[in-house]
Amino acid sequence: MVDLIVFSVANNKYALNIDNVIRIIQATSLTAVPNSHKLVDGIMSYEKNVIKVLNFRKLIGLKPHEEDSKEVDEYDQKLIFFENIDDTFAVKVDSIDDIAHIKEDEIMSADDDQGSNEFLDIKGVLDLDGVLINIIQDLRLPK
Numbered sequence: 001m002v003d004l005i006v007f008s009v010a011n012n013k014y015a016l017n018i019d020n021v022i023r024i025i026q027a028t029s030l031t032a033v034p035n036s037h038k039l040v041d042g043i044m045s046y047e048k049n050v051i052k053v054l055n056f057r058k059l060i061g062l063k064p065h066e067e068d069s070k071e072v073d074e075y076d077q078k079l080i081f082f083e084n085i086d087d088t089f090a091v092k093v094d095s096i097d098d099i100a101h102i103k104e105d106e107i108m109s110a111d112d113d114q115g116s117n118e119f120l121d122i123k124g125v126l127d128l129d130g131v132l133i134n135i136i137q138d139l140r141l142p143k
Contacts, residue, residue, distance in 0.1 A: 004100045004126075005080065006133055007093040009056050013133040014093075015100060015126065020082055027077035027092055037142035039119065041092060046081075052141060053079060053090045059120055059139075087141045100128060107135050 004015035005024070030042030030053055041055045041064075057064055079090040107124040116122045123137035 002102055002104055004102065004133075004135070006097040006100050006128075007078070007080065008095045008097055009060065009093055010062055012060070013097065013131060014056075014136055015133050016080065016082065016136050016139075018099065020084060022081040022083050022088070024081070024096055025079050027079050039142050044090070046090075049088075051081070051088070051090050053092055054119075054139070054141060056091050056093050059117075082139055084138055084140070089141045091139065100126070100133075102126060102128075110134075 003018040005018055005021050006013060006015045008014075025046075028044060030044050032042045033040060033052075036042075036052075039054055039058045041053045041058075044051050044053060055064060076095055078093055078096050080093060080096075081088065081090050107126050110116075110122050110124045119140045119142060121137040121139075123135045126133045126135055
């Protein structure tokens with residue numbers, strides 16, 4: 001069994017393996033970082049650590065909320081603290097939907113380039129009660 005955190009960005013559903021998620025908090029104000037990568041919204045201090053915040057909307061090619069005509073209330077956004085082999089950072093998403101407990105073989109393989117880019121690897125797609133969810137294999141922080 002695999003446990004996944006399911007979240008929404010615009011009308012799309014994504015999921016991360018819960019083993020890579022440290023915590024989830026309400027989105028908070030960030031400090032801008034001059035000359036940072038366009039996907040990084042800023043930094044924040046959390047538990048005596050400086051954490052970079054990656055904007056998932058920008059990562060998948062959507063406009064940030066402040067430029068989107070269908071605004072999601074900024075106070076509803078969440079920060080998912082994500083950890084991989086190289087980094088620990090936060091990812092700003094629109095909302096957290098659920099925790100899914102699935103069998104690994106329920107994930108349908110994705111095309112080689114389906115939604116993946118240099119900072120995002122999509123493992124496959126899950127059909128959960130008629131809702132398609134993109135399963136994220138890994139996220140990478142821009143350097």
